Amino acid sequence: MTEWSILWDAREIFFNGLIATLGLFSLSIICAFVLGCVLVYQLEDDSVLSKALRLLINLMRTLPFLILAYLLYYGLPQLGLRMSAWTAGLLALIVYHAAYFAEILRGCRLIMPEGYVEAAKAHGFTPLRLYLRIVLPQLVIKTRPLLGNQLIIALKDTAFLTIITLQELTAAANSVQSTYFIPTQAFVVVIVLYWLISICLELALKRAARFGAKRGFDYV
Amino acid sequence: MSEYTSPANVPAVSIKRMSKSFGDIEVLRDIDLVVNKGEVVSVLGSSGSGKSTMLRCINWLEEPDRGTIHIAGQRIGINEQAGRKMNNKELATLRAKTGMVFQGFNLWPHLSVIQNVMEAPIYVKGMPKEQARVIAIELLEKVGLADKHDAFPFTLSGGQKQRVAIARALAMSPEVILFDEPTSALDPERVGEVLTVMKNLSKEGYTMIVVTHEMEFARAVSDQVVFLEKGLIIEKAPPAKFFSNPETERVRKFLEISA
Numbered sequence: 001m002t003e004w005s006i007l008w009d010a011r012e013i014f015f016n017g018l019i020a021t022l023g024l025f026s027l028s029i030i031c032a033f034v035l036g037c038v039l040v041y042q043l044e045d046d047s048v049l050s051k052a053l054r055l056l057i058n059l060m061r062t063l064p065f066l067i068l069a070y071l072l073y074y075g076l077p078q079l080g081l082r083m084s085a086w087t088a089g090l091l092a093l094i095v096y097h098a099a100y101f102a103e104i105l106r107g108c109r110l111i112m113p114e115g116y117v118e119a120a121k122a123h124g125f126t127p128l129r130l131y132l133r134i135v136l137p138q139l140v141i142k143t144r145p146l147l148g149n150q151l152i153i154a155l156k157d158t159a160f161l162t163i164i165t166l167q168e169l170t171a172a173a174n175s176v177q178s179t180y181f182i183p184t185q186a187f188v189v190v191i192v193l194y195w196l197i198s199i200c201l202e203l204a205l206k207r208a209a210r211f212g213a214k215r216g217f218d219y220v
Numbered sequence: 221m222s223e224y225t226s227p228a229n230v231p232a233v234s235i236k237r238m239s240k241s242f243g244d245i246e247v248l249r250d251i252d253l254v255v256n257k258g259e260v261v262s263v264l265g266s267s268g269s270g271k272s273t274m275l276r277c278i279n280w281l282e283e284p285d286r287g288t289i290h291i292a293g294q295r296i297g298i299n300e301q302a303g304r305k306m307n308n309k310e311l312a313t314l315r316a317k318t319g320m321v322f323q324g325f326n327l328w329p330h331l332s333v334i335q336n337v338m339e340a341p342i343y344v345k346g347m348p349k350e351q352a353r354v355i356a357i358e359l360l361e362k363v364g365l366a367d368k369h370d371a372f373p374f375t376l377s378g379g380q381k382q383r384v385a386i387a388r389a390l391a392m393s394p395e396v397i398l399f400d401e402p403t404s405a406l407d408p409e410r411v412g413e414v415l416t417v418m419k420n421l422s423k424e425g426y427t428m429i430v431v432t433h434e435m436e437f438a439r440a441v442s443d444q445v446v447f448l449e450k451g452l453i454i455e456k457a458p459p460a461k462f463f464s465n466p467e468t469e470r471v472r473k474f475l476e477i478s479a
Contacts, residue, residue: 113324113326115322115324115325115326116326116328116329118281118322118326119320119322119326119327119328119385120328120340121279121281121312121315122279122281122315122318122319122320122398123315123316123319123320123339123340123344123388123389123392124312124313124314124315124316124317124340124344124345124392125312125340125343125344126308126309126312126344127308129343129344133339133343134328137330138328138329138330141330214372215329215330215372215374216329216372216373216374216375217329217330
């Protein structure tokens with residue numbers, strides 16, 4: 001019983017860690033999603049740029065996330081580019097998950113019937129408007145379950161950033177367990193917290209499914 | 221964008237010596253066609269004769285290899301002043317003057333019926349939403365779908381979808397509407413409702429180019445009937461002459477089989 005009261009006393013550490021994790025997660029996935037959408041737009045043309053981006057996306061996807069975080073935080077200073085743990089961690093999350101978001105949307109774009117695009121072209125849509133108004137909304141509606149899955153992966157990837165000294169939720173648990181030697185209880189607390197965030201995400205995604213269901217894309 | 225309307229004597233569409241190949245296959249050869257304002261031109265021919273490709277070249281969904289196409293006096297695809305191909309923006313400006321109705325409807329599934337009709341006026345022409353809504357309501361009434369504003373495309377029958385697609389094309393007040401086999405994907409009972417709408421449009425003076433297999437429609441509504449065979453226009457005549465006294469053996473046979 002005393003272990004749990006120690007944890008209660010250390011609640012501020014957990015709370016600060018939770019806030020850091022939530023901030024890190026929401027900021028990074030918003031930026032990653034926007035960047036992913038921009039990447040897919042750039043892939044619409046068959047240009048040198050789009051080929052280079054495809055390569056970059058594939059490189060990202062084959063790189064373990066932890067190594068990317070290491071590279072940005074410990075590797076770049078060797079080249080004279082020093083970032084705070086927060087900047088490096090955010091950047092790693094954004095770039096890494098943008099590649100995955102792009103790949104999810106790209107896969108869906110490949111199988112989207114060309115008729116919708118042709119109809120928009122025939123009505124005078126310019127490429128950017130066409131992408132934003134006609135293509136992207138359909139991609140997002142159709143890939144909702146995959147995007148949701150990616151969000152949960154991104155949430156869990158924030159835990160890696162404890163290794164580059166970022167004081168997020170996992171770092172909080174680690175600091176409590178090493179101070180008071182109660183690893184099991186400390187980690188159980190953060191597992192529950194990660195789990196609760198994931199459940200909230202799942203619920204939000206379930207609600208979002210109604211939007212697609214109303215339009216005949218999805219079933220609820 | 222200004223509401224540019226061309227002088228009455230300029231044809232809505234004018235095609236000169238247009239050719240197009242897909243690889244080694246020549247699908248269109250030296251197509252010449254003038255469609256005046258208010259005219260309805262039906263394009264007939266067997267599958268693979270190049271009808272759809274011809275239509276798709278008019279708004280540059282397919283790029284012809286040779287020849288010129290003018291929409292209301294303006295050359296499409298090539299910026300003649302600059303001596304280069306049109307960029308996407310220039311192409312879009314000209315495409316906005318043509319409407320198109322597809323065999324497979326191609327309504328945007330994430331948008332409601334009225335949003336489908338309002339979308340291009342708002343995001344292509346920059347029309348205020350309220351004004352676009354007024355126009356959309358009027359057009360949906362015209363095609364007999366006043367009660368379907370907020371329905372989503374997947375809940376509609378084929379005939380209803382195609383009528384929404386027609387309203388969507390009309391919303392841009394195009395110089396010409398291109399119909400690419402608009403009734404071919406419909407079951408026989410639904411064909412009539414779409415053809416009725418199209419007949420009414422012709423009476424209202426819309427310029428239309430219709431690729432179709434509907435002989436009755438072509439006979440009753442067209443000002444000109446064009447017959448394509450292996451990428452060539454082998455016959456071009458008013459419907460009365462085309463259907464009663466065709467010049468070529470090929471058209472005679474085609475009409476016999478279709479009758």
